Amino acid sequence: MDQIVNKNLLKVTCASSDDAIAVLNPATDEILTYIPSVPTAEINGLIEKSKQAQLLWQERTAAERCAILRKWYDLVIENSDDLARIMTLEQGKPLAEAKGEVLYGASFIQWFAEEGKRTYGETIPTPASGKRLMTIKQPVGVAAAITPWNFPIAMITRKAAPALAAGCSFIVKPANQTPLSAYAMAELAYEAGLPKDLLIVLNNHSSVAVGDIFCQNDDIKKLSFTGSTQVGSHLIKQCADTIKRTSMELGGNAPFIVFEDADIEEAVKGAIASKFRNAGQTCVCANRFYVQNAVYDEFVEKLAKAVAELKVGNGLEAGVNIGPLIDMKAKNSVMGYINEAVEQGAKIISGGRSLEGLFVEPTILADVTQEMEIVQTELFGPIAPVIRFENDVELVEKANDTIYGLASYFYTGNLHRAFNIAEKLEYGMVGINEGIISNEVAPFGGVKQSGFGREGAKQGIDEYLNVKYLCFGGF
Numbered sequence: 075m076d077q078i079v080n081k082n083l084l085k086v087t088c089a090s091s092d093d094a095i096a097v098l099n100p101a102t103d104e105i106l107t108y109i110p111s112v113p114t115a116e117i118n119g120l121i122e123k124s125k126q127a128q129l130l131w132q133e134r135t136a137a138e139r140c141a142i143l144r145k146w147y148d149l150v151i152e153n154s155d156d157l158a159r160i161m162t163l164e165q166g167k168p169l170a171e172a173k174g175e176v177l178y179g180a181s182f183i184q185w186f187a188e189e190g191k192r193t194y195g196e197t198i199p200t201p202a203s204g205k206r207l208m209t210i211k212q213p214v215g216v217a218a219a220i221t222p223w224n225f226p227i228a229m230i231t232r233k234a235a236p237a238l239a240a241g242c243s244f245i246v247k248p249a250n251q252t253p254l255s256a257y258a259m260a261e262l263a264y265e266a267g268l269p270k271d272l273l274i275v276l277n278n279h280s281s282v283a284v285g286d287i288f289c290q291n292d293d294i295k296k297l298s299f300t301g302s303t304q305v306g307s308h309l310i311k312q313c314a315d316t317i318k319r320t321s322m323e324l325g326g327n328a329p330f331i332v333f334e335d336a337d338i339e340e341a342v343k344g345a346i347a348s349k350f351r352n353a354g355q356t357c358v359c360a361n362r363f364y365v366q367n368a369v370y371d372e373f374v375e376k377l378a379k380a381v382a383e384l385k386v387g388n389g390l391e392a393g394v395n396i397g398p399l400i401d402m403k404a405k406n407s408v409m410g411y412i413n414e415a416v417e418q419g420a421k422i423i424s425g426g427r428s429l430e431g432l433f434v435e436p437t438i439l440a441d442v443t444q445e446m447e448i449v450q451t452e453l454f455g456p457i458a459p460v461i462r463f464e465n466d467v468e469l470v471e472k473a474n475d476t477i478y479g480l481a482s483y484f485y486t487g488n489l490h491r492a493f494n495i496a497e498k499l500e501y502g503m504v505g506i507n508e509g510i511i512s513n514e515v516a517p518f519g520g521v522k523q524s525g526f527g528r529e530g531a532k533q534g535i536d537e538y539l540n541v542k543y544l545c546f547g548g549f
């Protein structure tokens with residue numbers, strides 16, 4: 075932590091105590107620092123403060139709110155090296171990727187600092203004379219979020235920026251594994267002029283307890299969650315009692331499809347970017363590969379060659395492409411998937427070994443079949459199972475054979491096939507000849523059990539706005 079230039083970013087850290095939460099470096103297993111666990115008895119009080127702050131914030135003009143967000147964006151960019159270092163230390167991803175995430179996270183602040191000025195209502199042609207109809211959009215009120223450890227900044231800004239731009243207040247519970255990035259981002263927001271009660275970051279030993287309070291408190295009008303389908307389903311049920319609006323960005327099981335008419339070199343490049351970003355710990359990353367028979371061997375061979383060049387190690391070291399997994403539970407489950415697939419007949423083409431600490435070799439498994447457990451599970455690790463297919467009809471059936479519907483990818487040189495397959499895939503997002511699809515201008519989100527609601531894009535701010543219909547008569 076000594077190498078962090080702007081010490082103000084780490085104001086929240088505290089001494090070790092029974093109440094404190096230890097933050098670990100997954101690359102070394104060392105304790106980086108401690109943060110306070112906010113007592114659950116205090117959380118409703120924080121929500122009340124957030125509510126009072128929101129009432130004042132919604133009275134400010136959109137231009138005033140957006141100017142503060144814009145300043146926040148500038149400060150994030152100014153501090154991007156420190157933020158990236160903090161992220162690599164607590165999350166493990168290579169420094170270059172962490173820097174990429176800081177910029178990606180910042181892009182949501184910039185985007186919504188602009189979109190916040192454009193939350194237009196409508197005038198509606200009246201069906202009855204003597205009436206004038208229109209809609210206005212108003213902030214939902216207090217918005218809360220529970221965010222994951224895999225993208226410690228971007229998953230917060232993708233929610234906080236539209237919420238704040240819309241005139242909401244925002245309370246976030248970041249993952250206990252990666253809270254430092256969240257607190258650092260909040261410090262920069264305060265420095266930009268955001269009132270402290272408007273953006274509250276809190277952690278507690280029990281994520282479940284915080285989730286319960288968020289769901290039960292009627293002053294929270296919106297809950298946005300990024301995480302597993304299982305937890306998302308629980309939260310939706312919990313939110314039913316207060317009829318709370320929710321957005322759910324849940325699990326994925328992205329198929330990555332290579333047709334025989336694809337540019338194989340490009341498909342391999344896309345596969346590496348999509349599969350091994352963040353050591354495969356990404357909801358949208360390629361989870362299972364379907365390769366048409368005629369190009370199966372060529373693709374597997376070229377993918378293995380590219381994977382052999384990936385360097386595994388501490389993300390702070392130069393040239394490292396794949397960092398550690400987040401914790402031992404994650405590593406054990408990834409190794410379990412590899413071993414089980416091999417027992418069921420899959421063949422290791424590359425990697426497959428558990429390395430010291432939380433590191434796992436990037437792994438390619440060939441001869442994988444649709445029936446294997448590895449095809450149905452969100453792997454969240456650097457494993458690429460490769461399955462053969464013969465024709466488009468069979469492919470679509472296999473690719474859609476999952477409860478999930480977040481991202482999907484395919485490579486083809488045939489435009490007719492591109493439209494046909496894109497329309498048939500039951501996913502919220504489709505990358506066509508492209509392995510990286512996320513950015514601030516696109517509506518990120520899934521269908522089926524991958525959730526609902528869109529983040530980023532012009533749609534992202536509507537998640538934090540209520541539409542009010544006004545009917546004028548008698549004028």
Ligand code: SIN
Binds near residue numbers: 356
């Ligand atoms: C995620 O893993 O949920 C987010 C990945 C992204 O924004 O690309």
